[in-house]
Amino acid sequence: MEKNIAVIKGDGIGPEIIERAIDILKKIEKKYSHKFNLEYVDMGGCSIDKHGVPLTDENLEKCLKSDSVLLGSVGGYKWDNVETENRPERGLLKLRKELNLYANIRPTKILKSLEYASPLKVSECDFIIVRELTGGIYFGKHSFETAGNMRQASDIMVYREDEIKRIGKVAFDMAKKNKKNITSVDKANVLYTSKLWREIMNDFAKKDEYEEIEYNDMYVDNAAMQLIANPSQFGIIVTENMFGDILSDEASMLTGSIGMSPSASLSDGSLGMYEPIHGSAPDIAGKDIANPIGAILSLAMMFRYSFNLFEEAEDIENAVYKTIEENYRTADLMPKDKELANKYQKVGCAEMGDIIMSKI
Ligand code: IPM
Ligand code: MG
DSSP states (O other): OEEEEEEEEESTTHHHHHHHHHHHHHHHHHHTTOEEEEEEOOOSHHHHHHHSSSSOHHHHHHHHHSSEEEEEEOOOGGGTTSOGGGSHHHHHHHHHHHTTOOEEEEEEEOOGGGGGGSTTOOOOOEEEEEEEOSSGGGSSOEEEEEETTEEEEEEOOOOOHHHHHHHHHHHHHHHHHHTOOEEEEEOTTTOHHHHHHHHHHHHHHHSGGGTTSOEEEEEHHHHHHHHHHOGGGOSEEEEOHHHHHHHHHHHHGGGTOGGGOEEEEEOSSSOEEEEESSOOOGGGTTTTOSOOHHHHHHHHHHHHHTTOOHHHHHHHHHHHHHHHHTTEEOGGGSOSSHHHHTTSEEOOHHHHHHHHHHTO
């Protein structure tokens, strides 16, 4: 198989984790006789420094023309004072919108051998957050104004019926395929967008084709609590953009570290964007201590969702699980307890990548 992949290393720890993922990609390419043509693209703070904007039209075009996009992370203290419209994150939002990546898939899977690292000592749960990614408050009208000597700001949240329907379909199809229950998360006791959301999700639940799926509605505040109280109740969580942003960070800690969690952002076709859910972590950038697993598992998701290369995806995932089983740990996964820590072999970002690669 031949594919063109746009690679965005981004800022902070982005470059070092993506380099590990690329090593693995090259190993897979060789082992399974594929051809992956990589095109490196600037986006985020590094693009502001080089081109004055977080994403140039030319680079956007390169992503649009690719078969898939692999992304590290964007942002950092250095650009904290850049005006909102030109911040590194704007490049990411523009990519999501222009590539029409409306479905963000964020799996949370607990590995038994990482139970100690989870602050809640969760030993079992395996659910997927399906987050709407191109609508809602992120993409509504934003304003910041001063009237007299009073400053005022607003962010408008709008959801159209078709935007909710298409994400609902993704979630229900996924639940059906994976035999999982669905929880739709909203704030329908306060928000009109949520009232519409709930009506549409309930219409799906009533359809014949989804008849066998167990379905419930949940308010977002309760969902935040239930994720801590009883996370194994969840199969698929489908929710709007901002709720999904917040709940997915919360969910990632159940696994022990946000460094473990991959994500896929999908559209109607096969073009997707794949990135770890963690940020650019500028405080640890360049120190070879970041956890590359989120990026490596994102690559596995690319093989599965964009290219239908299931064996290759499993090969990568098994290599990651085996490495964890064999007690290799990056700093974020090391136990605080000194005695317990003796059981594990602490490795840096590059070494972690090499060990995973050796198991493919
Ligand atoms: C995420 C991130 C982004 C978001 C930021 C960087 C704009 O937090 O992918 O979850 O809020 O969507
Ligand atoms: Mg987030």
